[in-house]
Amino acid sequence: MAIPVAFSASSSPTCTVLPRQGLPGILGSPRPLQWTKKEVCTLLYRRCRRKIGFMVTAKFDLKPPPYALNSLEPHMSQETLEYHWGKHHRGYVENLNKQIVGTELDGMSLEDIIIVSYNKGDLLPTFNNAGQIWNHNFFWESMKPGGGGKPDGDLLKLIERDFGSFEKFVEEFKSAAATQFGSGWAWLAYKANRLEVGNAVNPRPSDEDKKLVIVKSPNAVNPLVWDYSPLLTIDVWEHAYYLDFQNRRPDYISIFIEKLVSWDAVSSRLEIAKARAAEREREEERKKKEEDDKMADGETAEMYVDNETDDSEVE
Protein backbone atom coordinates (compact mmCIF):
# COMPACT_ATOMS: atom_id res chain seq x y z
CA MET A 1 0.00 0.00 0.00
CA ALA A 2 1.40 3.43 -0.85
CA ILE A 3 2.30 5.49 2.15
CA PRO A 4 0.52 8.82 1.83
CA VAL A 5 2.73 11.86 1.93
CA ALA A 6 2.18 14.27 4.79
CA PHE A 7 0.29 17.34 3.69
CA SER A 8 2.25 20.54 3.36
CA ALA A 9 1.22 23.14 5.86
CA SER A 10 3.20 25.99 4.37
CA SER A 11 1.94 27.36 1.05
CA SER A 12 -1.52 28.74 0.52
CA PRO A 13 -4.20 26.34 -0.65
CA THR A 14 -4.90 26.37 -4.35
CA CYS A 15 -8.61 26.38 -3.75
CA THR A 16 -11.14 27.09 -1.06
CA VAL A 17 -13.50 24.37 -2.07
CA LEU A 18 -13.21 21.48 0.32
CA PRO A 19 -14.99 18.14 0.14
CA ARG A 20 -17.65 17.52 2.74
CA GLN A 21 -15.19 15.51 4.70
CA GLY A 22 -12.25 17.82 4.24
CA LEU A 23 -13.76 20.24 6.71
CA PRO A 24 -14.97 18.02 9.53
CA GLY A 25 -17.73 20.32 10.68
CA ILE A 26 -17.11 23.39 12.69
CA LEU A 27 -15.43 21.27 15.30
CA GLY A 28 -12.45 20.20 13.25
CA SER A 29 -9.18 22.05 13.16
CA PRO A 30 -8.81 23.92 9.89
CA ARG A 31 -5.82 22.53 8.07
CA PRO A 32 -4.30 24.29 5.14
CA LEU A 33 -4.28 21.70 2.39
CA GLN A 34 -2.64 21.70 -0.96
CA TRP A 35 -4.98 20.32 -3.58
CA THR A 36 -3.90 19.17 -6.97
CA LYS A 37 -5.54 20.64 -10.04
CA LYS A 38 -7.24 17.31 -10.70
CA GLU A 39 -8.76 17.17 -7.23
CA VAL A 40 -10.07 20.73 -7.53
CA CYS A 41 -11.67 20.02 -10.89
CA THR A 42 -13.32 16.83 -9.59
CA LEU A 43 -14.73 18.69 -6.61
CA LEU A 44 -16.07 21.63 -8.63
CA TYR A 45 -17.60 19.22 -11.12
CA ARG A 46 -19.28 17.28 -8.34
CA ARG A 47 -20.64 20.42 -6.68
CA CYS A 48 -21.82 21.72 -10.02
CA ARG A 49 -23.69 18.52 -10.76
CA ARG A 50 -25.30 18.55 -7.35
CA LYS A 51 -26.47 22.12 -7.78
CA ILE A 52 -28.08 21.33 -11.12
CA GLY A 53 -29.82 18.39 -9.44
CA PHE A 54 -28.15 15.55 -11.26
CA MET A 55 -28.42 12.07 -9.76
CA VAL A 56 -25.12 12.04 -7.93
CA THR A 57 -24.14 9.60 -5.22
CA ALA A 58 -22.56 11.76 -2.57
CA LYS A 59 -19.93 9.34 -1.37
CA PHE A 60 -17.68 9.75 1.61
CA ASP A 61 -13.96 9.40 1.09
CA LEU A 62 -11.42 7.70 3.31
CA LYS A 63 -9.35 10.59 4.63
CA PRO A 64 -5.72 9.68 5.32
CA PRO A 65 -4.05 10.63 8.60
CA PRO A 66 -2.07 13.89 8.39
CA TYR A 67 1.23 11.97 8.55
CA ALA A 68 2.80 8.90 6.96
CA LEU A 69 1.67 5.53 8.29
CA ASN A 70 5.13 4.75 9.66
CA SER A 71 5.70 8.09 11.35
CA LEU A 72 4.19 7.20 14.73
CA GLU A 73 6.73 4.39 15.19
CA PRO A 74 7.82 2.99 17.58
CA HIS A 75 4.82 4.02 19.69
CA MET A 76 2.21 2.94 17.19
CA SER A 77 3.48 0.59 14.51
CA GLN A 78 3.08 1.02 10.78
CA GLU A 79 1.37 -2.35 10.72
CA THR A 80 -1.24 -1.12 13.18
CA LEU A 81 -1.88 1.97 11.05
CA GLU A 82 -2.09 -0.15 7.89
CA TYR A 83 -4.80 -2.33 9.40
CA HIS A 84 -6.50 0.25 11.55
CA TRP A 85 -6.74 2.93 8.86
CA GLY A 86 -6.37 0.80 5.74
CA LYS A 87 -8.85 -1.93 6.68
CA HIS A 88 -11.08 -0.95 9.62
CA HIS A 89 -11.53 2.75 8.84
CA ARG A 90 -11.77 2.04 5.12
CA GLY A 91 -14.39 -0.63 5.81
CA TYR A 92 -16.61 1.82 7.71
CA VAL A 93 -16.40 4.30 4.82
CA GLU A 94 -17.23 1.71 2.16
CA ASN A 95 -20.05 0.23 4.19
CA LEU A 96 -21.66 3.58 4.97
CA ASN A 97 -21.53 4.57 1.32
CA LYS A 98 -23.34 1.34 0.44
CA GLN A 99 -25.92 1.89 3.16
CA ILE A 100 -26.88 5.48 2.29
CA VAL A 101 -27.05 5.26 -1.49
CA GLY A 102 -30.49 6.30 -2.68
CA THR A 103 -31.75 7.07 0.82
CA GLU A 104 -32.55 10.42 2.42
CA LEU A 105 -29.20 10.24 4.20
CA ASP A 106 -27.46 10.47 0.84
CA GLY A 107 -26.08 13.99 0.54
CA MET A 108 -26.24 14.76 4.26
CA SER A 109 -23.11 15.71 6.16
CA LEU A 110 -21.44 13.04 8.27
CA GLU A 111 -22.35 14.82 11.50
CA ASP A 112 -26.00 15.00 10.48
CA ILE A 113 -26.05 11.32 9.59
CA ILE A 114 -24.60 10.55 13.02
CA ILE A 115 -27.26 12.56 14.87
CA VAL A 116 -30.12 11.19 12.78
CA SER A 117 -28.87 7.60 13.11
CA TYR A 118 -28.29 7.94 16.83
CA ASN A 119 -32.03 8.34 17.01
CA LYS A 120 -31.96 9.29 20.70
CA GLY A 121 -30.22 6.04 21.60
CA ASP A 122 -32.31 3.67 19.49
CA LEU A 123 -29.53 3.22 16.98
CA LEU A 124 -30.31 2.92 13.30
CA PRO A 125 -28.16 0.64 11.10
CA THR A 126 -26.07 3.50 9.70
CA PHE A 127 -24.98 4.74 13.12
CA ASN A 128 -22.06 2.39 13.66
CA ASN A 129 -20.41 3.13 10.33
CA ALA A 130 -21.05 6.88 10.41
CA GLY A 131 -19.88 7.25 14.00
CA GLN A 132 -16.78 5.19 13.41
CA ILE A 133 -15.79 7.19 10.32
CA TRP A 134 -16.01 10.43 12.28
CA ASN A 135 -14.30 8.96 15.35
CA HIS A 136 -11.36 7.65 13.38
CA ASN A 137 -10.86 10.89 11.45
CA PHE A 138 -10.82 12.64 14.80
CA PHE A 139 -8.48 10.07 16.32
CA TRP A 140 -5.79 10.34 13.60
CA GLU A 141 -5.85 14.11 13.96
CA SER A 142 -5.54 13.80 17.75
CA MET A 143 -2.05 12.39 17.28
CA LYS A 144 1.14 13.55 15.62
CA PRO A 145 4.71 12.33 15.20
CA GLY A 146 6.71 13.62 18.16
CA GLY A 147 3.54 14.26 20.10
CA GLY A 148 3.04 14.23 23.85
CA GLY A 149 4.39 16.76 26.30
CA LYS A 150 2.12 19.28 27.90
CA PRO A 151 -0.49 21.69 26.57
CA ASP A 152 -0.14 25.42 27.12
CA GLY A 153 -2.14 28.64 26.94
CA ASP A 154 -5.90 28.66 27.41
CA LEU A 155 -6.13 24.90 27.18
CA LEU A 156 -3.74 24.36 30.07
CA LYS A 157 -5.53 27.02 32.11
CA LEU A 158 -8.88 25.33 31.60
CA ILE A 159 -7.43 21.90 32.36
CA GLU A 160 -6.00 23.22 35.61
CA ARG A 161 -9.28 24.93 36.45
CA ASP A 162 -11.49 21.93 35.77
CA PHE A 163 -9.25 19.06 36.91
CA GLY A 164 -7.00 20.69 39.50
CA SER A 165 -3.80 20.01 37.61
CA PHE A 166 -2.54 18.55 34.36
CA GLU A 167 -1.40 15.44 36.25
CA LYS A 168 -4.86 14.91 37.71
CA PHE A 169 -6.38 15.32 34.26
CA VAL A 170 -4.01 12.65 32.89
CA GLU A 171 -4.93 10.31 35.74
CA GLU A 172 -8.64 10.73 35.10
CA PHE A 173 -8.29 10.38 31.35
CA LYS A 174 -6.23 7.22 31.71
CA SER A 175 -8.76 5.78 34.13
CA ALA A 176 -11.66 6.48 31.78
CA ALA A 177 -9.82 4.86 28.88
CA ALA A 178 -8.87 1.82 30.98
CA THR A 179 -12.35 1.27 32.37
CA GLN A 180 -14.37 1.56 29.18
CA PHE A 181 -15.57 -2.05 29.30
CA GLY A 182 -15.55 -3.65 25.89
CA SER A 183 -15.03 -1.56 22.76
CA GLY A 184 -15.25 2.21 22.75
CA TRP A 185 -13.52 5.55 23.18
CA ALA A 186 -12.43 7.96 25.88
CA TRP A 187 -12.75 11.71 25.28
CA LEU A 188 -11.82 15.11 26.52
CA ALA A 189 -14.72 17.33 25.57
CA TYR A 190 -15.92 20.89 26.01
CA LYS A 191 -19.34 21.13 27.52
CA ALA A 192 -21.23 24.39 27.29
CA ASN A 193 -24.58 25.73 28.44
CA ARG A 194 -26.11 22.40 29.13
CA LEU A 195 -27.63 21.19 32.35
CA GLU A 196 -26.51 17.81 33.63
CA VAL A 197 -29.79 16.18 32.79
CA GLY A 198 -31.30 15.50 29.40
CA ASN A 199 -29.32 17.99 27.35
CA ALA A 200 -31.54 20.81 28.58
CA VAL A 201 -30.34 24.36 28.02
CA ASN A 202 -29.34 26.23 31.14
CA PRO A 203 -31.68 29.21 31.44
CA ARG A 204 -28.95 31.16 33.22
CA PRO A 205 -25.78 30.40 31.39
CA SER A 206 -22.54 31.51 32.93
CA ASP A 207 -18.89 30.95 32.25
CA GLU A 208 -18.79 28.35 34.99
CA ASP A 209 -21.12 26.13 32.97
CA LYS A 210 -18.62 25.94 30.19
CA LYS A 211 -16.15 23.32 31.20
CA LEU A 212 -13.91 20.52 30.16
CA VAL A 213 -15.17 17.02 30.87
CA ILE A 214 -13.79 13.52 30.42
CA VAL A 215 -16.30 11.03 29.09
CA LYS A 216 -16.17 7.51 27.75
CA SER A 217 -18.42 5.97 25.15
CA PRO A 218 -19.14 2.45 23.91
CA ASN A 219 -18.62 1.18 20.37
CA ALA A 220 -19.29 4.01 17.90
CA VAL A 221 -20.89 6.54 20.19
CA ASN A 222 -19.23 9.96 20.44
CA PRO A 223 -19.92 13.19 22.38
CA LEU A 224 -21.59 14.85 19.39
CA VAL A 225 -24.72 12.95 20.32
CA TRP A 226 -24.72 14.68 23.71
CA ASP A 227 -24.11 18.05 22.08
CA TYR A 228 -20.60 18.33 23.56
CA SER A 229 -17.61 19.51 21.54
CA PRO A 230 -14.99 16.74 21.39
CA LEU A 231 -11.42 17.93 21.84
CA LEU A 232 -9.36 14.73 22.12
CA THR A 233 -10.01 11.03 21.79
CA ILE A 234 -8.32 7.69 22.27
CA ASP A 235 -9.59 4.55 20.54
CA VAL A 236 -9.84 1.67 23.00
CA TRP A 237 -11.27 -0.93 20.67
CA GLU A 238 -8.82 -3.83 20.90
CA HIS A 239 -7.85 -3.51 17.24
CA ALA A 240 -6.33 -0.12 18.09
CA TYR A 241 -3.62 -1.62 20.31
CA TYR A 242 -3.59 -5.39 20.16
CA LEU A 243 -0.80 -5.80 17.60
CA ASP A 244 1.50 -3.47 19.57
CA PHE A 245 0.42 -4.04 23.17
CA GLN A 246 -1.75 -7.20 23.18
CA ASN A 247 -3.83 -7.13 26.38
CA ARG A 248 -1.80 -4.31 27.95
CA ARG A 249 -4.29 -1.51 27.41
CA PRO A 250 -2.92 0.66 30.24
CA ASP A 251 0.54 0.69 28.56
CA TYR A 252 -1.03 1.76 25.27
CA ILE A 253 -2.92 4.56 27.03
CA SER A 254 0.27 5.80 28.73
CA ILE A 255 2.22 5.84 25.47
CA PHE A 256 -0.63 7.66 23.78
CA ILE A 257 -0.55 10.45 26.37
CA GLU A 258 3.24 10.63 26.65
CA LYS A 259 4.28 10.27 23.01
CA LEU A 260 1.39 10.71 20.61
CA VAL A 261 -1.15 13.36 21.64
CA SER A 262 -1.19 16.49 19.48
CA TRP A 263 -1.91 19.25 21.98
CA ASP A 264 -1.89 21.74 19.08
CA ALA A 265 -4.89 19.99 17.58
CA VAL A 266 -6.64 19.93 20.95
CA SER A 267 -5.98 23.66 21.46
CA SER A 268 -7.35 24.69 18.10
CA ARG A 269 -10.42 22.52 18.62
CA LEU A 270 -10.95 24.25 21.95
CA GLU A 271 -10.90 27.68 20.29
CA ILE A 272 -13.47 26.55 17.76
CA ALA A 273 -15.60 25.02 20.51
CA LYS A 274 -15.52 28.24 22.57
CA ALA A 275 -16.46 30.30 19.52
CA ARG A 276 -19.30 27.92 18.74
CA ALA A 277 -20.58 28.10 22.31
CA ALA A 278 -20.46 31.90 22.30
CA GLU A 279 -22.31 32.02 18.98
CA ARG A 280 -25.02 29.73 20.29
CA GLU A 281 -25.40 31.79 23.42
CA ARG A 282 -25.91 34.90 21.31
CA GLU A 283 -28.41 33.02 19.17
CA GLU A 284 -30.33 31.77 22.20
CA GLU A 285 -30.39 35.27 23.70
CA ARG A 286 -31.69 36.67 20.45
CA LYS A 287 -34.43 34.05 20.30
CA LYS A 288 -35.38 34.69 23.90
CA LYS A 289 -35.61 38.43 23.25
CA GLU A 290 -37.82 37.80 20.23
CA GLU A 291 -40.14 35.66 22.30
CA ASP A 292 -40.27 38.23 25.09
CA ASP A 293 -41.14 40.93 22.55
CA LYS A 294 -43.89 38.77 21.09
CA MET A 295 -45.27 38.16 24.57
CA ALA A 296 -45.26 41.87 25.36
CA ASP A 297 -47.23 42.66 22.18
CA GLY A 298 -49.90 40.04 22.71
CA GLU A 299 -50.06 40.62 26.43
CA THR A 300 -53.64 41.93 26.75
CA ALA A 301 -55.04 39.07 24.73
CA GLU A 302 -53.09 36.52 26.75
CA MET A 303 -54.05 37.89 30.13
CA TYR A 304 -56.04 35.79 32.51
CA VAL A 305 -59.56 37.19 32.84
CA ASP A 306 -60.87 37.25 36.40
CA ASN A 307 -63.91 35.19 37.19
CA GLU A 308 -66.92 37.25 38.39
CA THR A 309 -68.02 34.74 40.96
CA ASP A 310 -66.42 34.58 44.32
CA ASP A 311 -64.54 31.30 44.61
CA SER A 312 -63.31 31.98 48.06
CA GLU A 313 -64.12 29.36 50.62
CA VAL A 314 -64.00 31.85 53.39
CA GLU A 315 -67.48 32.75 54.50
Next chain:
Amino acid sequence: MALRRVSKKSIELGLWHSHGLVREFSTFSLPNLPYDYWALEPVIMTEIMKLHHQQHHQSYVTNYNNALVRLEHALTMADSPTIVRLQSAIKFNGGGHINHSIFWKNLSPVKELGGEPPKPSLGSAIDRQYGSLDALIQKVNAEGAALQGSGWVWLALDKERKQLSVETTADQDPLVTEGSALVPLIGIDVWEHAYYLQYRDVKSNYLKNIWKVINWKYASEIYEKECP
Protein backbone atom coordinates in the same frame (compact mmCIF):
# COMPACT_ATOMS: atom_id res chain seq x y z
CA MET B 1 -8.16 -32.59 31.89
CA ALA B 2 -10.11 -29.81 33.45
CA LEU B 3 -9.34 -29.32 37.07
CA ARG B 4 -11.07 -26.56 38.76
CA ARG B 5 -9.24 -25.47 41.84
CA VAL B 6 -11.53 -23.62 44.13
CA SER B 7 -10.01 -22.22 47.22
CA LYS B 8 -12.15 -21.54 50.16
CA LYS B 9 -11.23 -18.60 52.23
CA SER B 10 -12.90 -18.12 55.54
CA ILE B 11 -13.19 -14.52 56.35
CA GLU B 12 -14.20 -13.82 59.86
CA LEU B 13 -15.96 -10.54 59.71
CA GLY B 14 -16.04 -8.44 62.74
CA LEU B 15 -19.53 -8.51 63.62
CA TRP B 16 -22.75 -6.94 64.15
CA HIS B 17 -24.65 -10.14 64.26
CA SER B 18 -25.13 -11.52 67.71
CA HIS B 19 -24.75 -15.08 66.45
CA GLY B 20 -21.04 -14.60 65.83
CA LEU B 21 -21.43 -15.85 62.28
CA VAL B 22 -18.39 -16.81 60.28
CA ARG B 23 -18.99 -16.32 56.61
CA GLU B 24 -17.63 -18.76 54.12
CA PHE B 25 -16.50 -16.89 51.08
CA SER B 26 -15.45 -18.85 48.03
CA THR B 27 -13.14 -17.06 45.70
CA PHE B 28 -12.91 -18.15 42.10
CA SER B 29 -9.92 -19.51 40.26
CA LEU B 30 -8.76 -19.72 36.71
CA PRO B 31 -9.72 -23.17 35.41
CA ASN B 32 -7.02 -25.16 33.62
CA LEU B 33 -7.40 -25.66 29.91
CA PRO B 34 -8.42 -29.21 28.94
CA TYR B 35 -5.57 -29.22 26.38
CA ASP B 36 -2.19 -27.59 25.70
CA TYR B 37 -1.88 -24.02 24.47
CA TRP B 38 -0.62 -25.19 21.09
CA ALA B 39 -3.26 -27.93 20.66
CA LEU B 40 -5.75 -25.86 18.67
CA GLU B 41 -3.21 -24.88 16.00
CA PRO B 42 -3.53 -23.98 13.20
CA VAL B 43 -7.09 -22.84 13.87
CA ILE B 44 -6.20 -20.80 16.94
CA MET B 45 -2.54 -20.00 17.38
CA THR B 46 -0.60 -20.70 20.60
CA GLU B 47 0.06 -17.04 21.38
CA ILE B 48 -3.64 -16.23 21.30
CA MET B 49 -4.48 -19.16 23.59
CA LYS B 50 -1.80 -18.13 26.09
CA LEU B 51 -2.83 -14.47 26.18
CA HIS B 52 -6.51 -15.32 26.18
CA HIS B 53 -6.26 -17.74 29.08
CA GLN B 54 -3.37 -16.40 31.19
CA GLN B 55 -4.04 -12.68 30.72
CA HIS B 56 -7.63 -11.97 29.74
CA HIS B 57 -9.44 -14.76 31.60
CA GLN B 58 -7.10 -14.46 34.61
CA SER B 59 -7.78 -10.75 34.86
CA TYR B 60 -11.55 -11.33 34.82
CA VAL B 61 -11.09 -13.84 37.66
CA THR B 62 -8.88 -11.48 39.67
CA ASN B 63 -11.18 -8.50 39.25
CA TYR B 64 -14.25 -10.63 39.91
CA ASN B 65 -12.80 -11.80 43.20
CA ASN B 66 -11.83 -8.26 44.17
CA ALA B 67 -15.32 -7.01 43.44
CA LEU B 68 -16.87 -9.87 45.45
CA VAL B 69 -14.66 -9.15 48.47
CA ARG B 70 -15.70 -5.52 48.33
CA LEU B 71 -19.33 -6.57 47.92
CA GLU B 72 -19.11 -8.85 50.96
CA HIS B 73 -17.78 -5.97 53.00
CA ALA B 74 -20.39 -3.56 51.69
CA LEU B 75 -23.16 -6.05 52.54
CA THR B 76 -21.86 -6.34 56.06
CA MET B 77 -21.74 -2.60 56.40
CA ALA B 78 -25.17 -2.26 54.77
CA ASP B 79 -23.50 0.20 52.39
CA SER B 80 -26.08 0.40 49.64
CA PRO B 81 -24.32 2.90 47.38
CA THR B 82 -21.28 0.64 47.24
CA ILE B 83 -23.41 -2.48 46.77
CA VAL B 84 -25.08 -0.88 43.77
CA ARG B 85 -21.89 0.64 42.39
CA LEU B 86 -20.16 -2.75 42.35
CA GLN B 87 -22.80 -4.34 40.12
CA SER B 88 -21.24 -3.35 36.82
CA ALA B 89 -17.80 -4.66 37.82
CA ILE B 90 -19.38 -7.92 38.98
CA LYS B 91 -21.41 -8.27 35.80
CA PHE B 92 -18.44 -7.54 33.58
CA ASN B 93 -15.78 -9.59 35.34
CA GLY B 94 -18.08 -12.35 36.58
CA GLY B 95 -19.58 -12.58 33.11
CA GLY B 96 -16.08 -12.78 31.65
CA HIS B 97 -15.25 -15.65 33.98
CA ILE B 98 -18.48 -17.52 33.22
CA ASN B 99 -18.20 -17.09 29.47
CA HIS B 100 -14.57 -18.06 29.15
CA SER B 101 -14.98 -21.10 31.39
CA ILE B 102 -17.61 -22.37 28.96
CA PHE B 103 -15.53 -21.39 25.94
CA TRP B 104 -12.51 -23.56 26.85
CA LYS B 105 -14.84 -26.56 27.14
CA ASN B 106 -16.46 -25.69 23.80
CA LEU B 107 -13.15 -26.23 22.05
CA SER B 108 -11.15 -29.37 21.45
CA PRO B 109 -8.12 -30.27 19.32
CA VAL B 110 -8.94 -31.62 15.88
CA LYS B 111 -7.28 -34.95 16.64
CA GLU B 112 -9.56 -35.43 19.64
CA LEU B 113 -13.15 -34.22 19.36
CA GLY B 114 -12.77 -30.97 17.52
CA GLY B 115 -15.08 -30.55 14.57
CA GLU B 116 -16.87 -33.89 14.91
CA PRO B 117 -20.59 -33.36 14.29
CA PRO B 118 -23.06 -33.52 17.16
CA LYS B 119 -24.55 -36.75 18.43
CA PRO B 120 -28.03 -37.91 17.40
CA SER B 121 -30.33 -36.11 19.82
CA LEU B 122 -28.73 -32.67 19.43
CA GLY B 123 -27.95 -33.38 15.79
CA SER B 124 -31.55 -34.14 14.91
CA ALA B 125 -32.82 -31.17 16.92
CA ILE B 126 -30.54 -28.98 14.82
CA ASP B 127 -31.76 -30.57 11.57
CA ARG B 128 -35.39 -30.16 12.65
CA GLN B 129 -35.00 -26.51 13.53
CA TYR B 130 -32.44 -25.28 11.04
CA GLY B 131 -32.54 -27.78 8.19
CA SER B 132 -28.95 -28.86 8.57
CA LEU B 133 -25.82 -28.36 10.62
CA ASP B 134 -24.41 -26.19 7.84
CA ALA B 135 -27.43 -23.93 7.93
CA LEU B 136 -27.00 -23.47 11.68
CA ILE B 137 -23.31 -22.69 11.25
CA GLN B 138 -24.15 -20.08 8.59
CA LYS B 139 -26.61 -18.44 10.98
CA VAL B 140 -24.20 -18.39 13.90
CA ASN B 141 -21.44 -16.95 11.71
CA ALA B 142 -23.74 -14.29 10.28
CA GLU B 143 -24.79 -13.18 13.75
CA GLY B 144 -21.21 -13.21 14.97
CA ALA B 145 -20.04 -11.17 11.99
CA ALA B 146 -22.81 -8.63 12.40
CA LEU B 147 -22.15 -8.06 16.08
CA GLN B 148 -20.63 -4.60 16.45
CA GLY B 149 -18.07 -4.03 19.16
CA SER B 150 -17.28 -6.80 21.63
CA GLY B 151 -19.44 -9.75 22.55
CA TRP B 152 -20.36 -13.39 22.14
CA VAL B 153 -22.48 -15.46 19.79
CA TRP B 154 -24.27 -18.46 21.26
CA LEU B 155 -26.09 -21.62 20.32
CA ALA B 156 -28.60 -21.66 23.14
CA LEU B 157 -31.16 -24.10 24.44
CA ASP B 158 -34.34 -22.78 25.97
CA LYS B 159 -34.74 -25.48 28.59
CA GLU B 160 -38.40 -24.70 29.17
CA ARG B 161 -39.54 -24.64 25.59
CA LYS B 162 -36.94 -27.27 24.58
CA GLN B 163 -35.97 -25.12 21.63
CA LEU B 164 -32.63 -24.13 20.19
CA SER B 165 -31.82 -20.54 19.29
CA VAL B 166 -28.91 -18.41 18.13
CA GLU B 167 -28.29 -15.44 20.43
CA THR B 168 -25.73 -12.70 20.84
CA THR B 169 -24.66 -10.89 23.97
CA ALA B 170 -22.66 -7.69 24.26
CA ASP B 171 -19.36 -7.31 26.10
CA GLN B 172 -19.19 -10.04 28.80
CA ASP B 173 -22.91 -10.37 29.40
CA PRO B 174 -23.62 -14.04 30.04
CA LEU B 175 -26.28 -15.80 27.98
CA VAL B 176 -28.72 -15.81 30.85
CA THR B 177 -29.13 -12.03 30.42
CA GLU B 178 -30.99 -12.80 27.18
CA GLY B 179 -33.44 -15.10 28.92
CA SER B 180 -33.41 -16.89 32.26
CA ALA B 181 -34.31 -20.23 30.66
CA LEU B 182 -31.42 -20.10 28.20
CA VAL B 183 -28.63 -22.62 28.62
CA PRO B 184 -25.42 -22.14 26.61
CA LEU B 185 -24.51 -25.10 24.38
CA ILE B 186 -21.81 -23.36 22.37
CA GLY B 187 -20.39 -19.88 22.84
CA ILE B 188 -17.97 -18.22 20.45
CA ASP B 189 -15.94 -15.27 21.70
CA VAL B 190 -16.00 -12.49 19.09
CA TRP B 191 -14.01 -9.95 21.10
CA GLU B 192 -11.07 -8.90 18.94
CA HIS B 193 -8.60 -10.39 21.44
CA ALA B 194 -9.97 -13.82 20.51
CA TYR B 195 -8.67 -13.64 16.95
CA TYR B 196 -6.89 -10.42 16.06
CA LEU B 197 -3.26 -11.58 16.22
CA GLN B 198 -4.04 -14.32 13.73
CA TYR B 199 -6.98 -13.23 11.63
CA ARG B 200 -6.57 -9.44 11.93
CA ASP B 201 -9.67 -7.59 10.72
CA VAL B 202 -11.16 -10.65 8.95
CA LYS B 203 -13.49 -11.86 11.69
CA SER B 204 -15.36 -13.99 9.15
CA ASN B 205 -12.30 -16.21 8.59
CA TYR B 206 -12.03 -16.83 12.32
CA LEU B 207 -15.72 -17.78 12.41
CA LYS B 208 -15.38 -20.05 9.40
CA ASN B 209 -12.39 -21.88 10.86
CA ILE B 210 -13.38 -22.22 14.50
CA TRP B 211 -15.90 -24.97 13.71
CA LYS B 212 -12.94 -27.29 13.08
CA VAL B 213 -12.20 -27.22 16.82
CA ILE B 214 -15.71 -26.99 18.23
CA ASN B 215 -16.41 -29.71 20.78
CA TRP B 216 -19.92 -30.92 19.93
CA LYS B 217 -19.65 -33.75 22.49
CA TYR B 218 -19.76 -31.21 25.30
CA ALA B 219 -22.69 -29.40 23.71
CA SER B 220 -24.55 -32.71 23.25
CA GLU B 221 -24.04 -33.65 26.90
CA ILE B 222 -25.55 -30.37 28.07
CA TYR B 223 -28.44 -30.82 25.64
CA GLU B 224 -29.17 -34.37 26.74
CA LYS B 225 -29.15 -33.37 30.36
CA GLU B 226 -31.87 -30.77 29.73
CA CYS B 227 -33.77 -32.77 27.11
CA PRO B 228 -33.49 -36.41 28.18
